[in-house]
Amino acid sequence: MIAREAKVLLEVRGLQVAVAGVEIVKGIDLVVRAGEIHAIMGPNGSGKSTFAKALAGHPAYVVTGGGVLFEGRNLFELAPEERARAGLFLGFQYPVEVPGVGNSAFLRLAYNTVQATRGKDELDPLEFDDFVRGKMKLLDMDPGFLDRSVNDGFSGGEKKRNEILQMALLEPRLAILDETDSGLDIDALRVVASGVNRLFTPDNAMVLVTHYQRLLNYIVPDYVHVMEGGRIIKTGDKALALELESRGYDWVMEEYRARVAA
Amino acid sequence: MGEEEAAGMSTAVAAKHPYVEALLKGCTELPHSPLSWLDGRRAAALERANALTIPTTREEEWRFTDITPLTRIPFRPGRSAPRLTERDIARFETPEAAIRLTFVDGVFSPELSATAGLPYGVLVKNLAAGLETHCVPVEPHLARHAAFERDVFAALNTCYLRDGALVIIARNQDCPTPVHLLFVAAQKEIASYPRCLVIAEAGSRCTLIEDYVALGEDAYFSDPVTEIVLGDGARVTHVKLQREARSAFHIATCAVALGKDAEYASHTVTLGARISRYNLSVVQQGEGARARIDGLALVSGRQLADTHSFMDHARPAGKCVQLHKCIIGDAAHAVFNGRIVVRPGAQLTDAAQESRNLLLSGTAHVDTKPQLEIFADDVRCSHGATVGQLEQEQMFYLRSRGLSEARAHNLLIYAFGAEIIDRIPVPSLVAQLGRTVLEQAQTAA
Structure with a gap:
């Protein structure tokens, strides 16, 4: 679904990010347009998740260089909640458990906050209940999860479904899904992938951060980026993902080192 | 003020501590009880009160809790209470509790109490009246569980023992609605000595709400003592709400005795008082008894909330789950001391204690101390404490x-x-x- 004239949603220029004083992301350039699906792949420790968390505004991830425009606005001038309200969504690799906060109340609070920002009507608890149950059905989620605390005692797969449910409710312009496939069995992966595909439109975009090619069998990316050492060292199309699957990452790194040395 | 009762309690030895002596002024004016055992217990308590002093931070049990602010105010006993109306206490009403005893400054208020249509086998009445009608079941328990020998505040309360709540649930009876015991502070600089005795006979069930509230913001002193006895297989849920005025002092003692297979659940919520202290001791007197001890202290400003709990596994196969939480803001201070003793022979005890604390400011402070003393080998005991920010x-x-x-x-x-x-x-x-x-x-x- 690549359309060259499509609106640019995210523009990353020379982004550098440090965690606890150590630079992890060392200069990323990336342009994401409406209607595109990008996959960011790479070995563990390559900086994929750091990049994702910095975009969402995690306070421990300090931007030390470069900049990011989100729909033309300087992303780093926005607090995490302002980014969410502006339409940026991060699906967490490890969704956080919040004992004592009911999932249903939390989902409604998040939904209504974002709706209010968009000038749309908020839903009362009864209306919301109907609405959220409909969305849960699409994700094959047990409505019993509404009555529990946020992610508290959920299995890995349940947590990931809860993330996609939040994405379905918040209808972001740009969703960054950080290792959403990890910890999912094949059935859960299919359900989650079909949920993501259903939410994808020509007006929004997805960035899938993933370690494995598996997810990309179900969600077909327009671009595949390989990250290593805090940089994107290669960009290709979905064929690249398959090649990585069969050949591993070493050849990309060697190719990159040769290019840099030249 | 009242005429000197010729028959007043006469063990008026000079107290060791001037502040205790001042607090005791008035207790000698209380009339003798026709029950000699009760007089005996009050006299013993007076003797102990005279011998004891107001604890200081030099004593281990009071290390973190400095109560000198209490001793700067000359509290006097509440002989009579102002007449209040339903409207004054409407905001404290609990709709679920059809049964209520109300005490104003420690004095029983029949107009504000509701005991009509008590279910069969359930007795809820003012202790002073109950002593006349139910002396036989009361005698083995009143002032028998809450030890006053080494505790000046329990001793003071016992010296003043008169009005209070008496709840008796007969064998295998179920009190269908919660019993609300409402203690209202109305006047300033009053010391009140609320007393509760709850006897849940074998196989009975009930829910108590022991509730301390205030009409104003003035300083006063509440010194309550509660005794709860659970017969074999009895089940008691005990909600204690401490929502005193924020300039008040609240030093409470609660002693619970558990029979075989009894189940006791304590839910304590501490919100009020300038300085509060809660001494809760639960003794497992029968095999297989279970206790859940929940506590939440929510303090801010310059409040100090201290909870000292003592779970005594004196018999085998007891179970205790304790979770104590504090939310501490501003320059407030919370203290938790959770003592669990597993006596020799109390095998198969299962005790778990957790203290979790949330500090909302850089000046908030908590002292938390687990104290496990285990003298049996086949037991499971755990404890943990966390202190953190959000x-x-x-x-x-x-x-x-x-x-x-x-x-x-x-x-x-x-x-x-x-x-x-x-x-x-x-x-x-x-x-x-x-x-x-x-x-x-x-x-x-």
């Missing part, structure tokens, strides 16, 4: 879904308290306390 990861997660920083902050404080509050089996209290936590969270933000 979880950064939780804050970020909520904010990443569009919630403002303040909203996320309040929600997490609420959630921290909700774990305790939600287990109170009285829906109107759950809702009310939930709102209180949210309000306090907002002022701490």
